[in-house]
Amino acid sequence: MDFKEASLRERKIYYHEEWKEKDVPGFIVERITEREFAFDHDGNGYNDRYKAFDTVGEFADFLIKNFPYAVCTSVSYYSKPKNREDWKGAELVFDIDAKDLAVKNCECKDGNVCENCLSEAKEIVLNIKDTMTDDLGIKRLFLVYSGRGYHLRVVDKEVLPLERRSEILEYVTGSKRSKDLFLSHGYPAVYRKMFILTFNKMKEKDLPFSKNITNALLSDKEIIISKLETCHADFLDIKGIGDKTKNDLLSHIEQINASLVDGKVTVDVKRILRLPSTLHSKVSMKCVEIKNIDNFDPLKHAVPKFVHERKD
Ligand SMILES: [Zn+2]
Secondary structure, eight states, X not given: OOOOOOOHHHHHHIIIIIOOGGGSOHHHHTTGGGOOEEEESSSSOOOEEEEOOSSHXXXXXXXXXXXXXXXXXXXXXXXXXXXXXXXXXXXEEEEEEGGGOSSOXXXXXXXXXXXXXXXXXXXXXXXXXXXXXXTTOOOOEXXXXXXXEEEEEEOOTTTTTOSOHHHHHHHHHTOSOOXXXXXXXXXXXXXXXXXXXXXXXXXXXXXXXXXXXXXXXXHTHHHHHHHHHTTOTTTTOOTTOOHHHHHHHHHHHHHHHHTSSOHHHHHOTTOEEEOTTSEETTTTEEOEEOSOGGGOOHHHHSOOHHHHTOOO
């Protein structure tokens, strides 16, 4: 899979032969008249904005006529989406882009993704999803493969008007130190879970310490993780590691965890987000709503047919 850009001809084939109305998620269709639609027609950005549609059929006609490079909708609902007037609320969105992960076990550079970092992005989004449902009691949330990572979209009525989105973001990413790291439930448990998730993947290049300290931390990695899992406060008591290093390590991982999710997307309710069912033309993958995450494999379920028919 080489994630090559889709041609105009391939986009046309996709929207004429493969795209189906029924693939637009129910959570979009149910309030379609309240969403702003935005289109990128040529790969130069979303220059065709403030569109609105009364029905999915009307939207389908537009796609078949224009086969756009990219399609987004607003995460917000408006009475008059064409003017973005009379704001009604917004989804709470977590955007995990595989290309932006600070710690990953692959050699991807410059906006590229591969099977490895895509599966790491999936692991992160699943951890956040569990925290949202188990800790925060959220029920209506949807997973989307974005074409180059994952979106978690929450449409519970309770969170739509919520103004505390940056706090939720800190909570689910475990990016703020809690006073007591070892309470069995609640935020400290999320903090430990996310710390382990990131620390476990770290290699020499990911740690900002001297060679000696880095080696000490890496050779004791399994012990550190198992102590943290069993709530042992001495999890970083290692020969040669002082309080400053301990503190720096925690801060470093908190910073990385804060960057797992694109915070601007979560906090800014004016954002537009790629619409599931449409094509991510830059990498020739479909953005799809994920019905069953356990067997979801982007390389099986999000590759458009035209990619298999390519000759070169
Ligand atoms: Zn990669």
